[in-house]
Amino acid sequence: MPAVHTVLGLETSCDETAAAVVRLAEGDAVSVLSSIVGSQVARHAPFGGVVPEIAARAHVESIDAIAAAALSEAGLGYGDLTGVAATAGPGLVGGVMVGLSFGKAVALARGLPLVAVNHLEGHAVSARLAADIAYPFLLLLVSGGHCQLLTVEGVGRCRRLGSTIDDAAGEAFDKIAKSLGLPYPGGPALEALAVNGEAGAFPLPRMLLGRKDCDFSFSGLKTAAARVAEGLTSEGERRNLAAAVQAAIADQLCERTARAMGLHARDAGAQGLRFVVAGGVAANRHVRARLEATADAHGYGFFAPPLAYCTDNAAMIALAGAERLAAGLSDPLDAPARPRWPLDAFAAAAQPTHKAGRKGAKA
Ligand code: KG4
Numbered sequence: 001m002p003a004v005h006t007v008l009g010l011e012t013s014c015d016e017t018a019a020a021v022v023r024l025a026e027g028d029a030v031s032v033l034s035s036i037v038g039s040q041v042a043r044h045a046p047f048g049g050v051v052p053e054i055a056a057r058a059h060v061e062s063i064d065a066i067a068a069a070a071l072s073e074a075g076l077g078y079g080d081l082t083g084v085a086a087t088a089g090p091g092l093v094g095g096v097m098v099g100l101s102f103g104k105a106v107a108l109a110r111g112l113p114l115v116a117v118n119h120l121e122g123h124a125v126s127a128r129l130a131a132d133i134a135y136p137f138l139l140l141l142v143s144g145g146h147c148q149l150l151t152v153e154g155v156g157r158c159r160r161l162g163s164t165i166d167d168a169a170g171e172a173f174d175k176i177a178k179s180l181g182l183p184y185p186g187g188p189a190l191e192a193l194a195v196n197g198e199a200g201a202f203p204l205p206r207m208l209l210g211r212k213d214c215d216f217s218f219s220g221l222k223t224a225a226a227r228v229a230e231g232l233t234s235e236g237e238r239r240n241l242a243a244a245v246q247a248a249i250a251d252q253l254c255e256r257t258a259r260a261m262g263l264h265a266r267d268a269g270a271q272g273l274r275f276v277v278a279g280g281v282a283a284n285r286h287v288r289a290r291l292e293a294t295a296d297a298h299g300y301g302f303f304a305p306p307l308a309y310c311t312d313n314a315a316m317i318a319l320a321g322a323e324r325l326a327a328g329l330s331d332p333l334d335a336p337a338r339p340r341w342p343l344d345a346f347a348a349a350a351q352p353t354h355k356a357g358r359k360g361a362k363a
């Protein structure tokens with residue numbers, strides 16, 4: 001078992017084709033040797049969202065060149081790698097199969113161990129790409145497909161404290177942005193529109209506040225915001241609504257997180273209190289600042305990945321793979337692509353957020 005792991009990571013679960021090379025040395029020192037993200041935004045924009053078939057075809061067209069670019073930027077060849085890590089789910093299964101098959105081919109051809117990485121585990125370790133964050137930590141994972149609070153106890157060891165009962169936070173940003181006439185992807189566009197807006201101009205609902213669990217809900221906010229958006233007459237009002245939406249989402253994320261902090265603190269005790277926010281919505285400056293203040297108020301250290309590692313990337317997949325290899329874990333070459341794959345399989349089975357066959361958040 002090599003003491004230094006140099007891993008090619010591959011990410012193709014949604015609309016970014018990404019490859020990266022990450023080195024995990026002894027003592028957990030992490031170096032990102034390269035991280036290439038090929039965005040498909042322009043191909044999906046005319047449809048107002050990600051079209052799975054277009055995404056899968058675009059991954060096929062570019063994965064080869066993007067993996068080669070990641071190796072070349074790292075100054076390495078396939079022969080220098082000690083492992084390959086590919087996202088195996090959850091996500092759009094056509095795309096997942098492209099990256100996973102590519103990873104299997106590299107592993108087979110080069111005799112390297114394969115790690116089939118859970119995309120959410122990638123987000124969970126993403127803040128560790130830039131800061132030495134010890135386990136355990138409390139994680140808020142907020143992306144386009146997921147909104148959940150988890151305690152992360154170690155590599156692959158997570159316990160879910162709560163998750164969304166309808167939309168994910170990023171999905172709420174995207175859908176409300178759409179009703180404001182903003183282009184896809186809506187989150188960053190809504191953040192830009194909100195800059196000079198007045199958050200207090202429109203009263204919007206904050207769901208589930210005060211509830212004893214750590215769940216989230218954004219569908220009421222989405223409906224309320226869409227109704228307000230219909231009646232807007234000026235650019236100033238649009239800015240105010242964007243700011244009001246951002247504040248409402250941040251309020252809910254902070255209140256639910258504060259509740260989870262209380263629960264987590266009882267278990268974590270003397271091991272130190274660390275809070276990590278990860279996923280695309282962690283790129284939102286207002287959300288980040290509000291969560292940082294919440295962490296401060298509860299005695300938690302606050303960590304968020306650099307902006308480039310908040311949204312989907314392959315460096316986080318490579319690091320998740322390297323951590324698994326360091327723990328002696330790898331996967332067989334027939335590892336399946338999994339469209340749904342909860343991080344905490346136990347909690348997901350005990351308290352399903354969605355019954356079989358119903359559409360909803362992938363959590
Ligand atoms: O993590 P990610 O790239 O993909 C998933 O795994 O879902 O997250 C994408 C989500 C989208 O919903 C996008 O609108 C949201 O993250 N997002 C943002 C911002 N940047 C990305 N939401 C609010 N503000 C942002 N600056």
Ligand code: ZN
Nearest residue numbers: 123143311312
């Ligand atoms: Zn993601």
